[in-house]
Amino acid sequence: MTQLSDKRLFLLDMDGTIYLGDRLFDGTKEFLQYVRRIGGRYLFLTNNSSRSVDSYVEKLGRMGIDTSEKDFLTSVDALILYLQKNGPKRKFYAFGTRSFQEQLRGAGLRITTEPERDVDCLLCAFDTELTFQKLEDACILLNRGVDFIATNPDWVCPTWYGSVPDCGSVCEMLFRATSRRPRVIGKPQPEMALTAMEKTGFSREKTVLLGDRIYTDIACGVNAGIDTVFLLSGEGVPSDIETYQIHPTWIYNNIEQFVNKLEGVL
Numbered sequence: 001m002t003q004l005s006d007k008r009l010f011l012l013d014m015d016g017t018i019y020l021g022d023r024l025f026d027g028t029k030e031f032l033q034y035v036r037r038i039g040g041r042y043l044f045l046t047n048n049s050s051r052s053v054d055s056y057v058e059k060l061g062r063m064g065i066d067t068s069e070k071d072f073l074t075s076v077d078a079l080i081l082y083l084q085k086n087g088p089k090r091k092f093y094a095f096g097t098r099s100f101q102e103q104l105r106g107a108g109l110r111i112t113t114e115p116e117r118d119v120d121c122l123l124c125a126f127d128t129e130l131t132f133q134k135l136e137d138a139c140i141l142l143n144r145g146v147d148f149i150a151t152n153p154d155w156v157c158p159t160w161y162g163s164v165p166d167c168g169s170v171c172e173m174l175f176r177a178t179s180r181r182p183r184v185i186g187k188p189q190p191e192m193a194l195t196a197m198e199k200t201g202f203s204r205e206k207t208v209l210l211g212d213r214i215y216t217d218i219a220c221g222v223n224a225g226i227d228t229v230f231l232l233s234g235e236g237v238p239s240d241i242e243t244y245q246i247h248p249t250w251i252y253n254n255i256e257q258f259v260n261k262l263e264g265v266l
Contacts, residue, residue, distance in 0.1 A: 078191050079186070080104065089110070124151070154167060
C-alpha cells in the first residue's frame with residue numbers, strides 16, 4: 001500500500017463527499033488547494049445522471065469553486081463511451097431527465113421517449129422528472145425483450161432533508177414488475193476510474209478515490225485496483241463495510257479530517 005503523501009490523482013465523488021445539497025463541506029476548498037499545491041490533479045466522478053457537466057460547473061461556481069468541463073467525469077460520460085463502442089446506431093429509449101436526453105442526443109445517439117417498435121435498448125438514469133408514464137413505457141419495452149442498461153445502481157441520492165430514490169431504486173421497481181435487471185455502467189464498475197487514469201496519465205499507485213458509499217464509490221476503486229478513502233459524511237456508515245464485504249484503504253469522518261491528515265495537522 002502506498003502512502004497518502006504519494007498520491008497525486010484524487011478521484012472525488014460529489015454528493016455526500018464534498019457537499020450536501022447546496023452546502024459545501026468544511027475542508028473542501030482547503031483540500032482542492034492542497035492538491036494544486038503539490039502539483040496533483042483532481043477529477044470529480046459522479047453517478048448522478050440527472051445533471052449535465054455544465055450544471056455542475058455552475059453549481060460549484062456558486063459555492064466558490066472554479067471548475068471547467070475537463071474536471072468532471074459522470075456516469076453519463078461513461079455510458080456514452082460504452083454506447084459509442086457498442087452499437088452507436090441502435091435506437092434507445094432514454095428514461096431520465098431532459099438533461100440526460102440532451103446529452104445522449106448531443107453525442108449523436110438515436111434517442112426517443114416513446115416505446116416505439118424499433119427501440120432495442122432501454123437506458124435508465126436517475127430521474128428527478130419521473131412520471132408513471134415512463135415506468136409504464138419501460139415495462140412495455142422490457143416485456144418486449146429490449147436490452148436494459150442503467151447509468152448507476154445507487155439506491156438513494158442524498159439531499160439536505162434526507163434521501164430520495166435514485167436510479168437503483170427505480171431499476172428495482174422495474175425488476176419487481178418485469179423480472180429484468182440492467183447492465184450497470186457507472187460506479188461500482190471500474191470504467192470511470194480507469195478512464196480517469198487514462199485521461200490524466202497517472203498510475204494506480206498515484207491514484208486514490210474518495211467517496212461516501214461503500215457499494216458504489218469504494219467498490220469502484222477496489223474493482224479498478226486503486227486505494228480508496230471512505231468518508232462518513234454522506235450515505236455510508238461503518239457497518240456497510242461488513243455488510244458489503246468491501247474494504248476501503250482509509251476511513252475518515254469527512255473531507256476536513258482527511259485534508260488535515262494530508263497537511264499533517266492530525
